[in-house]
Amino acid sequence: MDPAQLRAMIASAQKGSAEAYQAMLDAYGPRLYGYFLRACGNHHDAEDLLGEFMLRMVRRLKDYDDRGRLEPWLFRIAANMVRDRIRRGKANPTPLSISAEVEGAVSLGERLVADGPLADAEMLAREASVELNQALDKLDSKTRDMMLLRHFAEMSFKEIAEMYDCPLGTVLARVHRGLRTLKEVMGKRHGTD
């Protein structure tokens, strides 16, 4: 999206245009979802956080002054939400039971029918995604967050350093070590390292 278009979209959203907010969801929703998924490690939390994020954005967009890039502003909110979620330990995936006797639970049978048959490639992709989440879980939360912000928010090291109020070199050192750990963990799983 070119800067003029983006500015217009933000301005209309600030005036309360539902269409502009929907356009923002279309533009940033997938990246935010990816960030939430990798930061929390499960789809349930990622979906819940994406919905909650949109509510916060509606409340806070009026404070955005349009002087800097939008991504750092958006992902700062997202990062705070993830931090809160991890702090509260609110990882409550929908309870799964064999017979769905528990109120609000989904039976294993229902889940399998709803998911439908998975193609081999899709199955492998899901497996790889779960493995990656497990590998990311080995990193400390700050390092993981910095790596994820680099990718999903396309933030520079300087922007991340400002966000975490730490020296530039520290950010890069953490990201570098994080990347190496990820390579080691995933390498061990597949016996390539």
Place this chain on the structure above:
Amino acid sequence: MEPTERQYDRIARWLDGEDLRLEGPELQAAQDIRRQEAAWGPMLDAPVPAAAMTAARNRLTRAVARRKHHSLRVGAFVGAILAVAAAIVLAVTVLWMPAPSNGPDVPASVLFAALSTPSDSSAGGDDTGALAERVSALEEEMTSLVYTPAPVDAQNNGSDVQADESWLDDYLNDSTT
């Protein structure tokens, strides 16, 4: 070899696009980080389930609608406060308004009663009759009030009294002589 904090700082600035000259281990580390980031990036991406986007869209729609509704409610509330404030200002002005210097001295209660008289133009024939009666009553009340003369009239009245008194003096003088 692990770069030092200072070297990491220089590498970070170089990776952010700053025009710096890196050499040897610094350049090697910078290129390694760039390569690794490029390799891990696509693996981190994950497709968003349609249900997640739909759920977010629904929450967003509700939030925007709620916000609009909230703005309208705030507007109505502010309007109501302004209306009350205007009514208070009007009442205070009427109650403390100084009496007119000429013309009949109409008490504030009468004016207030006149102001509070319903003026619904859509009222039917009975209402119009009642309104006419009310207006007549108010007119009677106003005319029965004590007439306070204007300063000019008051001065004229004084001259008349003086003329009357001097005439009486003349009459008394004549009758004694």
